[in-house]
Amino acid sequence: SQQGEEDPQALSIQEGENATMNCSYKTSINNLQWYRQNSGRGLVHLILIRSNEREKHSGRLRVTLDTSKKSSSLLITASRAADTASYFCATDRQGAQKLVFGQGTRLTINP
Amino acid sequence: SAVISQKPSRDICQRGTSLTIQCQVDSQVTMMFWYRQQPGQSLTLIATANQGSEATYESGFVIDKFPISRPNLTFSTLTVSNMSPEDSSIYLCSVEEDRYQPQHFGDGTRLSIL
Numbered sequence: 167s168q169q170g171e172e173d174p175q176a177l178s179i180q181e182g183e184n185a186t187m188n189c190s191y192k193t194s195i196n197n198l199q200w201y202r203q204n205s206g207r208g209l210v211h212l213i214l215i216r217s218n219e220r221e222k223h224s225g226r227l228r229v230t231l232d233t234s235k236k237s238s239s240l241l242i243t244a245s246r247a248a249d250t251a252s253y254f255c256a257t258d259r260q261g262a263q264k265l266v267f268g269q270g271t272r273l274t275i276n277p
Numbered sequence: 278s279a280v281i282s283q284k285p286s287r288d289i290c291q292r293g294t295s296l297t298i299q300c301q302v303d304s305q306v307t308m309m310f311w312y313r314q315q316p317g318q319s320l321t322l323i324a325t326a327n328q329g330s331e332a333t334y335e336s337g338f339v340i341d342k343f344p345i346s347r348p349n350l351t352f353s354t355l356t357v358s359n360m361s362p363e364d365s366s367i368y369l370c371s372v373e374e375d376r377y378q379p380q381h382f383g384d385g386t387r388l389s390i391l
Contacts, residue, residue: 199379206367208283208384209320254319256380263308265380267320 172255172268180276185242187271189255190235196258198231198238199265203252212240212253245275279304283370283383290360290390297356298386300370305350308373310380311343315366323368326353360390 171190179185189198197216201209213229215222215238222229228241242249252272256265280303290296300309309326324332324345332345347353357364370383 201382206314206385206387208281208369209371209382211278211379211381214379256320263376264310264322264325266322269319 172253172271174271175269176272176274178274178276179245181245181247183245185245185249185273185275187240187253187255187273189238189240189268191238191255191257191266191268192236193257194260195233196260198229199256199258200227200229200238200240201254201256203254203270205251209254242273245273247275247277249273250275278378278381279306279372279374281370281372281381281383283386285386286384287387288389290388292361292390294360295356295358296360296388297354298368298370300353300355300372300383302351302372304374306372306374307350307376308380309347309353310371310373311345311353311355312369312371313366314369314385320369323355326355357388360388362390365389 173188195217197214199214200212203209213224215229215231226243231238252270254270255268282301284299311323312320313323314320322335323338324334326332326345326347328347342358344356367385367387369385371380373380
């Protein structure tokens, strides 16, 4: 079963605005990863945040992790049309060498 | 990161036939995985492909339906057997170079069964 739950399921914003997506999970994790998928193609890895980290940045991306609330957020600043995609969180659970994916957020950036 | 080639990129198959999907990596990797993504859904792990031994299947997936091979540290195949329309999905291969690195994915195989 999928551990991660993401919200919103779909998000539509104007180009230049910021987009925030949230992910919740249920069990203890080693790390949490965010991926992007364009039009049903392969997944592109965005950021990995470890359980002992609280925040991580990569370019216009900012990821936070709150292990006490078992939640993470992905912020994309100054969005562009090319950011239109589905975004998935995936958790690497303690004691299990595999990822469990959330249901994903479908992000649409309107020009 | 490793470069992953997955073939075929898409196929349309007849009901009752089987298709083998190949995943080739340009470097030796510790772990290889196979996922299924049904239309409009998230990814579900089918199995972990183990080098030199039988794959480890997740609940709901069986070897007779999804036989997997991994003859070496750079190559794996997934066969979808006796296909039905419910098998229409994207099948993705991923690799993990070591325990502390993220998984990286191939471009996937989009499979349609008529």
